Amino acid sequence: MRSLRPRPAALRVVLGALFLAVGVLVATDFAEARAGRGMSFGSRGSRTWSTPAPTPTAPSAQPMQRSATPQNQLGAPATRAPGAQPGGFFNRGGFMGGLMGGLLGAGIFGLLMGSGFFSGLGSLSGLLGLLLQIALIFIVVRLVMGWLRSRNQPSYAGGGRPDPMARDALNGGGMASGAAGGNGASGAAAPRAGFDTGPRGRPLQLEGSDFDSFERLLGEVQGAYGRGDRETLFRLLTPEMAGYMGEELDELDREGLENRVTDVKLLQGDLSEAWSEGSSEYATVAMRYELKDVTLDKATGRVVLGDPDRKEQAVEFWTFVRTPGGEWKLTAIQQG
Incomplete structure (x- = not known):
């Protein structure tokens, strides 16, 4: 036999x-080892489970995949909070x-x-x-x-704008206002089919310095993530977001890998929504940016993924939160 x-x-x-x-x-x-790793997660207050208003930079956004905010209006439980379930292979x-x-x-x-x-x-x-x-x-x-x-x-003739964050769209002007139903930076866009029509907060006016902060935070968050600098991430993020990104760094450590993110540059950005609710102020901004994103083997330094000489592009909605007069912190990322 x-x-x-x-x-x-x-x-x-x-x-x-x-x-x-x-x-x-x-x-x-x-493959997308930058901060967030190609997911949509975090919290946007009462708008967590609604879709951000479209903009010329990002006509649509992926729904939220992970959040500590209960999905009350749809009657579904929230996805697990950081640490609720171990990672691993x-x-x-x-x-x-x-x-x-x-x-x-x-x-x-x-x-x-x-x-x-x-x-x-x-x-x-x-x-x-x-x-x-x-x-x-x-x-x-x-x-x-x-x-x-x-x-x-979207592609635009003539290349990128001199002002990538489109600050001329503030207070009702420019391209962002047209995308948000004519309300510009107020963030009070009319309800659209398929969008959450629950409590949406009060309109919030932003200043040019706020957009400077958003652009700065983009580079600082990605840089701190690439260095594995958890202390800086805790300062720049809400505790929920710090927990999610800490899990990602833990997973990289378990696999014996490290992620290096460098040369982050904002190419185009505009305001999607800005509002206040309770004692918090929120702003969701669509951003298209480029970066070098390389994953290395810790033991040998060998490049596992990515090209150190090639820049990649990403389109995402970043939501920031602050107390009135306080510093902005990243509270959510949604893929464009």
């Missing part, structure tokens, strides 16, 4: 393919967690049946083919999504 036990040489080939696929997917999981959701869970389950099933760890997937060649197909499909999906995102980013 032919033995079903895998041959050592074939087993080494399959294990090599498995580790290669896992390495590719781990790198993909950190097998605890990740989405594609990565599903793939590793499936491989682990198939291996355990094979062991229980007495035919080897990999027999739950049929054969050695079947496992190798499965890994290659999954990797190819995943790469194609990411390429298509990136192409769709690039199509949605």
Whole structure:
């Protein structure tokens, strides 16, 4: 009777393919390793679960994915707060967690049946083919999504504005006012189809110095994240946001990686909403910026992901909060 036990040489080939696929997917999981890592999270007061008003810089925003603010009006619980669930390799959701869970389950099933760890997937060649197909499909999906995102980013003849934050849109003028229903910097845009129509606070007027602060915070937050400077992040962020970004830095540490973010430059930005509620003032700003984003192996200094000589672009909504007369702090990031 032919033995079903895998041959050592074939087993080494399959294990090599498995580790290669896992390495590719781990790198993909950190593909956007800047602060926020391509997610939408944080709190925007009573507007946390509503979509920010569109602007020329970012015509749309992704819904909030993680927040400590309860989703009362929709009757759904808030996503977990920082620290509520451990991170780690097998605890990740989405594609990565599903793939590793499936491989682990198939291996355990094979062991229980007495035919080897990999027999739950049929054969050695079947496992190798499965890994290659999954990797190819995943790469194609990411390429298509990136192409769709690039199509949605507005382009302007004549290059970037001399004033990337579009301060001429303050107090009812410029491009941001047209996007917000004619109310400009007041942030009191009329309700739109599909938008939350609950309490929205009182309109807030901003000054040019506020936009200077937003631009400065963009560079300081990304720089502190790239250095792993938790003390500075705690000063620049709300406690909730500091907790989320601390989790991201912990995950990088567990994987033996470090993220370096440099050369952050705002290319274009405008106001989406500005309002006050209770003892807090909020401002949501759409920003398109460029940066160098590289992930390194801590032990060797080898570049795992990114190009040290190439700049990438991101489009995001950043929401800031302060007490009247106080310093602005970052309280939410939503992807454009």
